Structure formats: C-alpha cells, structure tokens
Amino acid sequence: MAARQQMAFTLGFHIILASIGIGLPALTLLAHWRSLRTGDPVYTELARRWMKAAGVLFAVGAVSGTVLSFEMGTLWPGFMDKYGQVFGAAFALEGIAFFIEAIFMGIYLYGFDRLPPKVHFLTGIPVVVGGILSASFVVTVNSWMNQPRGFRLVDGEVTDVDPLAAMFNPATPVQAVHLILASLMVCGFTVASVYAFALLRDRRAGRVDRYHRLGFAIPFTLGAVCAPLQVLVGDWASRFVADNQPIKFAAMEGIEHTQAGVPFKFAVFEIPNALSLLLKFDAHATLRGLDAFPEDQHPPAEVVKFGFEVMITIGMFLLALAAFWGLAWLRRRRAAGRAGRLGAGRDLPWHPWFLRAALVAGVAACVAMEAGWTVTEVGRQPWIVYGVMRTEEAVNPNPGLRFGLYIVLVVYTLLAVATVSVLRRMRRRPEETAAPADDREPEPVR
Amino acid sequence: MTYADAAVALILLGLSAYLLFGGADFGAGLWHLVARRRADRDVIEHAMGPLWEANHVWLIFVMVMTWTAFPPVFADIMSTHWVPLSLAALGIVARGSTFVFAKAVPDQGWYAWIFGVSSVLTPFCFGAVATVLATGGTSWLGGHGLYGGVLTTALCAYLAAVYLLWDARRLADRDTALRFRGYALISGAAVGLLALPGAALLGVGSPLIAVSAVAGIVSLVLVARHHLLAVRVTGALAVVTVLWGGVAMAGLDLHASAAHDAVLQVVFVALGAGAVILVPSMVWLYVLFQREGAPGR
Numbered sequence: 069m070a071a072r073q074q075m076a077f078t079l080g081f082h083i084i085l086a087s088i089g090i091g092l093p094a095l096t097l098l099a100h101w102r103s104l105r106t107g108d109p110v111y112t113e114l115a116r117r118w119m120k121a122a123g124v125l126f127a128v129g130a131v132s133g134t135v136l137s138f139e140m141g142t143l144w145p146g147f148m149d150k151y152g153q154v155f156g157a158a159f160a161l162e163g164i165a166f167f168i169e170a171i172f173m174g175i176y177l178y179g180f181d182r183l184p185p186k187v188h189f190l191t192g193i194p195v196v197v198g199g200i201l202s203a204s205f206v207v208t209v210n211s212w213m214n215q216p217r218g219f220r221l222v223d224g225e226v227t228d229v230d231p232l233a234a235m236f237n238p239a240t241p242v243q244a245v246h247l248i249l250a251s252l253m254v255c256g257f258t259v260a261s262v263y264a265f266a267l268l269r270d271r272r273a274g275r276v277d278r279y280h281r282l283g284f285a286i287p288f289t290l291g292a293v294c295a296p297l298q299v300l301v302g303d304w305a306s307r308f309v310a311d312n313q314p315i316k317f318a319a320m321e322g323i324e325h326t327q328a329g330v331p332f333k334f335a336v337f338e339i340p341n342a343l344s345l346l347l348k349f350d351a352h353a354t355l356r357g358l359d360a361f362p363e364d365q366h367p368p369a370e371v372v373k374f375g376f377e378v379m380i381t382i383g384m385f386l387l388a389l390a391a392f393w394g395l396a397w398l399r400r401r402r403a404a405g406r407a408g409r410l411g412a413g414r415d416l417p418w419h420p421w422f423l424r425a426a427l428v429a430g431v432a433a434c435v436a437m438e439a440g441w442t443v444t445e446v447g448r449q450p451w452i453v454y455g456v457m458r459t460e461e462a463v464n465p466n467p468g469l470r471f472g473l474y475i476v477l478v479v480y481t482l483l484a485v486a487t488v489s490v491l492r493r494m495r496r497r498p499e500e501t502a503a504p505a506d507d508r509e510p511e512p513v514r
Numbered sequence: 515m516t517y518a519d520a521a522v523a524l525i526l527l528g529l530s531a532y533l534l535f536g537g538a539d540f541g542a543g544l545w546h547l548v549a550r551r552r553a554d555r556d557v558i559e560h561a562m563g564p565l566w567e568a569n570h571v572w573l574i575f576v577m578v579m580t581w582t583a584f585p586p587v588f589a590d591i592m593s594t595h596w597v598p599l600s601l602a603a604l605g606i607v608a609r610g611s612t613f614v615f616a617k618a619v620p621d622q623g624w625y626a627w628i629f630g631v632s633s634v635l636t637p638f639c640f641g642a643v644a645t646v647l648a649t650g651g652t653s654w655l656g657g658h659g660l661y662g663g664v665l666t667t668a669l670c671a672y673l674a675a676v677y678l679l680w681d682a683r684r685l686a687d688r689d690t691a692l693r694f695r696g697y698a699l700i701s702g703a704a705v706g707l708l709a710l711p712g713a714a715l716l717g718v719g720s721p722l723i724a725v726s727a728v729a730g731i732v733s734l735v736l737v738a739r740h741h742l743l744a745v746r747v748t749g750a751l752a753v754v755t756v757l758w759g760g761v762a763m764a765g766l767d768l769h770a771s772a773a774h775d776a777v778l779q780v781v782f783v784a785l786g787a788g789a790v791i792l793v794p795s796m797v798w799l800y801v802l803f804q805r806e807g808a809p810g811r
Contacts (some may be wrong), residue, residue: 156582
C-alpha cells in the first residue's frame with residue numbers, strides 16, 4: 069500500500085508537470101506564430117516568457133521522471149523482473165523523444181535573437197513533437213497494463229515477446245489521445261488562470277493590459293478547443309472500458325448488480341434506463357454489475373466512482389466555459405465584420421465572474437487530470453497487469469518502504485512550494501530574471 | 515557477439531558517460547559547496563549552465579537498458595538496494611531543482627547549500643551500491659560500500675576540478691584559475707592515495723588499474739605544466755578505468771537473465787534511428803553554445 073501511495077504521489081506530481089511541459093511549448097509556438105504573422109512584440113514577449121517557464125518546469129519534470137524510473141525498480145521489482153522486457157522498448161523510445169525535446173528546447177531558448185526568425189520558429193516544432201511522442205510512449209506502457217499483449221505465458225514464464233505488439237495494444241490509441249488532450253487542457257487552463265488572476269487585479273486597478281489579455285486568450289482558447297473534443301474522446305474511452313474492462317466500468321458507473329435497463333446515476337440524480345441507452349443504444353440492454361465478478365477481483369469501487377464523477381463534473385464545467393468563450397468569440401467576429409476590423413480583444417468576455425470561473429478552471433483541470441488517472445489506475449486494481457499479474461506480486465515486500473513514502477511526501481511538498489514560489493518570482497521580475505540555463509549576456513553574436 | 519553482449523557494452527558505455535559527464539556535475543556541486551568565494555562559484559555555475567541536468571539522460575539510459583535487457587538483474591539490484599538508490603534519486607531531485615532555483619532567486623542562500631549537499635550525497639550512494647555489487651560486499655553502509663562511496667565522490671570531485679581548470683582560465687581572473695589548479699592537484703593526489711591501496715586490498719588485479727594510475731600521474735604532470743585541455747583526456751581516462759576495473763572484477767555473467775532477442779532487436783533499431791536524429795542536433799546545439807562563448811572572452 070505504501071508503494072502504491074508513493075507511486076501515486078510521485079506520478080501525480082509528474083503528470084501535472086509533464087502536462088504543462090507538453091502544452092507550454094505548443095502555446096509558445098502559437099504565440100510565436102502570431103508574432104511572425106503580426107509583428108506584434110507582445111506575442112514575442114509571451115513566447116519568450118512561456119518557453120523560459122517551460123525550461124524550468126522541464127528540468128523539474130526531468131528529475132521527477134528520473135525518480136519514477138528508479139521507483140519502477142525499488143517499488144515494483146516483481147513487475148520489472150517479469151515484464152520489464154515486454155514494455156522496455158517503449159521506454160527506450162520515450163528516452164529518445166525526450167532527449168530530442170531537451171536538445172531542441174536548448175536550441176530554441178538559445179535561438180532568441182541568434183537564429184533567423186523562421187528557422188527559430190521551426191526549431192520549436194521538435195520540442196512540441198518530442199513532448200507529445202514521449203508522453204505517448206509512456207502511455208503505451210500504461211495501456212499495456214490495461215490490455216497486456218505481445219507475449220505468452222508458458223508455465224509462468226514470459227515467452228514469445230513482441231515489443232511492438234505490446235506497444236500498439238488495443239488500449240493505446242484511445243488512452244494516448246485522451247491523455248494528450250487532457251494535458252493540453254491542463255496546460256491551457258492553468259496558464260490562462262494565471263493571467264485571469266492578473267486581469268482581475270488589472271480590473272480593480274482600472275487598467276487594461278494587452279499583455280495579460282493575450283496571455284489569457286491564447287491558452288484559454290487552446291483549452292476551449294480541446295474541451296469538446298475531449299468529451300467525444302472520453303465517450304470513446306468509456307465505451308472501450310465497458311467492452312474490455314467491464315469490471316472497471318461497473319465500478320465507474322456504480323453498477324452493483326447485473327441488470328437490464330440500467331439507469332444513469334450521477335450524484336443524487338437518476339435517469340431510468342439511460343446508461344443502457346447511452347452505451348448500447350438500447351434502453352433495455354443488460355449491463356454487467358460488480359456482482360458478475362468474483363469478490364477478489366473487485367477494485368475499490370467507491371474511489372473509482374468518485375474519481376469518475378469528479379472528472380465528468382469538471383469536464384462539463386470546462387465545456388460550459390469553453391462554449392461561453394466560443395459564443396463570445398463568434399459574436400465578436402460578427403461585430404468586427406460589421407465594423408470592418410477586429411478589435412484587440414476588446415469585445416471578448418472580460419466579465420469578472422467569467423475571469424473568476426477561469427481562475428478556478430486552472431485548478432479544476434488539474435484535479436480532473438488526477439481524478440481521471442485515479443479512475444484508470446484504481447479501477448485496474450487488484451491487478452497491476454490486467455488479468456495477468458496482481459499488484460501484490462509486483463511490490464517490493466520490504467516493510468521499510470513506508471518511511472520512504474514519508475520522506476518522498478516531505479521532499480515533494482517542499483519542491484512544489486519552491487517551484488511555485490520561484491515561478492512567481494520570475495513572473496514578478498521579467499526583465500531582471502535570466503533564463504535558468506542561460507546566464508550570459510543577451511548580446512547577439514553573428 | 516550476442517545481443518546480450520551488445521547490451522552489456524551499451525550499458526557500460528552509458529555508465530562511463532554518466533560517470534564522466536554526470537559525475538563531473540556532481541563534483542562541481544561539491545566544489546560549489548566547498549568554495550567560499552563568489553568568483554569560484556561563478557565559474558562553476560557558468561560551466562554547468564548549458565549542460566544542466568541533461569546528463570541524467572545517461573542514467574535513465576542505463577536503467578532502461580538494464581530493465582529491458584536484463585529484467586531480473588534490474589529488479590534484484592533495485593529492490594535489494596532500494597534505500598541508497600532512493601536517496602540518490604532524491605538527491606538528484608534536490609540538486610536539479612535547487613540549481614535552477616538558486617539561479618532564479620540568487621538571494622536565497624540555502625538553495626545553493628542544498629544543491630551542494632545533494633551533489634555529494636548522490637554520487638556517494640551510487641558509488642556505494644556499485645562497489646557492493648562489484649565486490650560482493652554486504653551493505654552500502656558496510657566497509658566496502660563506504661569505501662566505494664567515498665572513492666566515487668572523490669573521483670567526481672577530481673573530474674570536476676580537472677574540467678573546471680579550463681573554464682576558470684577562460685572565465686575568471688588569474689587568482690581564481692590558480693585556486694582551481696590547487697583543487698585539481700589536491701583532489702588528484704587524494705584520489706590516487708585512496709584508490710590504489712583500496713585496489714590492492716580488494717584484490718583488483720586488473721591491468722586497468724595500472725592504466726588508471728599512469729593516467730593519473732600523467733594528469734598531475736599536465737596540470738603542473740598548464741596543459742589544461744589535454745589533462746581533460748588523461749583525467750577522464752584515469753577515472754573511467756576505475757569503473758572498468760570494477761566491472762572487470764565483478765565478472766558478472768548476465769547471459770542467463772538476458773531478455774529475448776526480439777526485444778533487444780527493437781531496442782537497438784530504435785537507438786540507431788534515434789542516434790541519427792540526436793547526434794546532428796546535439797552538434798548543432800553545441801556549435802550554438804560555442805559560437806556564443808567564443809568571441810570577446
């Protein structure tokens with residue numbers, strides 16, 4: 069249990085960092101592209117700031133990722149011993165993608181004022197691609213744990229290993245798309261919430277700061293575009309789970325007994341037959357409940373259900389915000405069409421309640437990410453590899469592991485506090501603070 | 515040569531690279547802790563700046579290769595030595611983040627302090643585990659482990675001092691450069707005095723130890739004669755041969771626990787394809803950095 073908590077904690081930390089690490093370069097490139105198109109220095113400044121922040125988060129993410137690869141062995145020796153070779157290739161590929169991301173991030177950060185603008189923009193692309201690829205490779209391992217493929221068990225021994233079949237298991241496409249969209253949403257809404265805070269302050273001070281407005285608009289738009297897509301992918305994901313891990317689905321939806329015409333239950337609401345209808349397009353379809361499976365294969369159903377509800381609620385909240393933003397944008401376009409020009413974000417919804425909601429959306433998106441990940445991980449219990457290996461067979465039996473957990477908790481809490489405080493300092497003093505990997509004079513040398 | 519042999523060679527290559535580059539980073543952290551003068555610390559921070567934690571890629575490479583190619587070995591090592599290895603991992607976390615923090619927020623002195631301490635802790639833990647594995651010692655806090663930990667930390671400090679000589683001459687004034695020469699000579703002598711009796715006691719008969727000793731002595735002479743770039747090569751040779759000697763002594767036979775050839779094939783293809791992209795882009799990055807540093811310095 070201590071091992072699971074430690075893994076959950078360190079991974080939960082890493083997943084947010086990694087999400088922002090994937091999303092921020094994308095935001096940077098969006099801003100950079102706008103600056104190339106419009107020549108507006110505000111966009112250039114945003115791009116510069118975002119990539120610097122990405123650099124800091126990237127370093128913290130790299131070390132927290134190193135810790136995870138340690139924990140694979142120190143916490144789960146049984147798992148690594150038996151199946152390490154089956155999914156190892158995915159991590160080798162992940163390492164390469166990560167390395168590409170790191171190198172080009174260095175080139176991009178260093179390229180400001182040193183490379184020709186177009187080339188500089190292009191060097192940002194491998195950063196984004198590398199981030200997305202490396203996340204996808206890691207996800208293949210998790211989807212493999214849900215849908216183990218690419219090996220055979222003969223008398224308990226792993227044979228006929230096919231690493232590619234393991235990597236491209238049936239759960240990979242849906243999980244990868246779901247996670248990448250989720251991380252773009254986390255990044256978009258989190259970054260936007262920082263600027264929502266600044267905009268609220270501007271309002272109180274009676275100022276209008278274009279830098280803050282654009283800093284809000286770009287990431288929020290990214291999040292808003294992903295939100296409706298994520299609803300569709302989420303639907304795909306739950307259908308996939310219902311077909312392939314029915315017990316996880318039963319736990320998610322809180323189906324106790326196998327029955328026909330299952331109602332859709334959500335918190336206190338209940339719509340008769342709706343779940344059967346949603347899933348099978350037949351109001352009287354029979355769905356398997358938890359009681360269809362042996363007791364010793366049940367996941368902690370309440371946790372899974374709660375996580376699922378949290379994720380769905382937040383998803384709907386984000387979708388509503390996205391719809392509001394989209395409508396406002398459409399109205400603005402129509403108005404601008406009449407006036408013959410586009411105002412500089414003047415007619416977008418800068419209502420304080422919208423900004424407050426956007427402020428909450430940043431935290432909410434992170435919570436939804438953690439909740440969704442809880443659903444897939446806890447929902448797979450008691451298995452570490454679904455249907456093949458139980459978690460207790462994988463864990464390091466050493467009782468001292470609990471102390472390791474405490475130390476990790478303390479260190480990571482300190483790390484999180486320090487990261488936030490350093491990022492705040494960077495925000496406060498944009499001119500004086502140099503990039504972390506770059507303490508040289510910003511004189512261009514040609 | 516079987517696939518397993520190739521995998522061992524790659525792991526050893528990764529370990530050597532981690533020792534030579536990552537080890538120097540750890541050593542630089544140690545000197546950062548010891549050096550009281552601002553000028554010394556500036557040289558160290560500047561030299562580390564561009565590479566900055568990227569060297570852990572080698573460590574991740576070694577771990578991924580080990581768990582893919584020799585899963586039972588990886589599981590056994592990691593679960594038996596989980597205490598020092600977890601400490602090392604925490605050290606890496608603390609080091610990497612405090613280095614950035616100390617730069618972003620220079621007025622917080624304790625970030626720099628944590629950076630220094632974790633830079634010593636991490637190589638100590640790695641060295642202790644490696645030595646226990648090589649010599650069949652009991653625990654990382656037993657005699658072999660402690661010796662290996664101290665030796666590894668000293669090796670890292672020596673490497674860093676040798677590498678920093680050139681940076682000090684390039685970036686700082688004469689006094690600072692002289693101090694770094696002192697660091698290199700002292701740590702070089704100390705490592706030699708630590709390593710040779712240890713090798714004799716542990717019964718390392720490998721000729722590599724002789725190579726290491728010769729390279730070490732040549733390095734001392736080169737430092738004294740101001741051949742600051744050549745000494746990087748001999749210093750690195752002196753250090754890496756200690757690792758190789760240890761591996762030769764351990765004489766591990768890994769074939770029994772090797773993964774299936776199909777797995778290793780995919781990994782090798784992936785690494786080859788990755789190298790095609792990685793090597794040119796690394797060269798580009800390096801050229802960009804050098805072009806920046808060269809004029810006016």
